[in-house]
Amino acid sequence: MLKSAIPDREKLTAIRRVKTWTVERFGLSQDMTVSAVEVACGLPGCPPLETIVTFWTTSESRHAFKVFKPIIEVTSEDLPPSWMKQAMVSNGDDLSCC
Template sequence: MTSGAAAPYGDDRERAIERRQTQPETMLKTASRNAGKIDAVRQIKDWTRERFSLNEDIPVMVAEVTCGLPGCPPIETIVTFWTAPETRHAFKAFKPAIEVTADDLPPPWMKNAIISDSSDLSCC
């Protein structure tokens, strides 16, 4: 590099150093905010396994989705599990995961009624 030339990444490097110095604190705040959601998702999975007598090796997925359609709640929690490679069960709770309770899950006798043969879960 010749004298008088600007150092590569001059200002950008300083900004990156500043971000690194503040980023750990930001990451901790994000983790603590998400801790409640993570715990809620784990609890929903446990309730689902218990309610429908699912073994630990059965995949259970819990997802929060937003809905922009008129009349939809702003956030829904969708729970999906598979009892066979082609047998998917799905149900929704019309609220964020952190607000879901065991009473929001369908009763055990509905296990076959919640079999979903469609990738579209836009209704109930």
């Protein structure tokens, strides 16, 4: 049986929730782009599913962090503290470490 490519309602709700928490935690404006995705990781030592959250404060400043669990299990306590905002600047494509 083929699985639908459309995420279920629970996952969409979780995505919205994580994005809202990210905006609130890091003091982002509503017009800033925030992405929250769940990805499968096949690398040794990686959890089977992890959540990657990315947001831009300027067109050249991308911030990113990972939560090592599926998006529906992420809680607001899993997000980094607001004072880590500058430490999360990631201008490369490699998010393999954190």
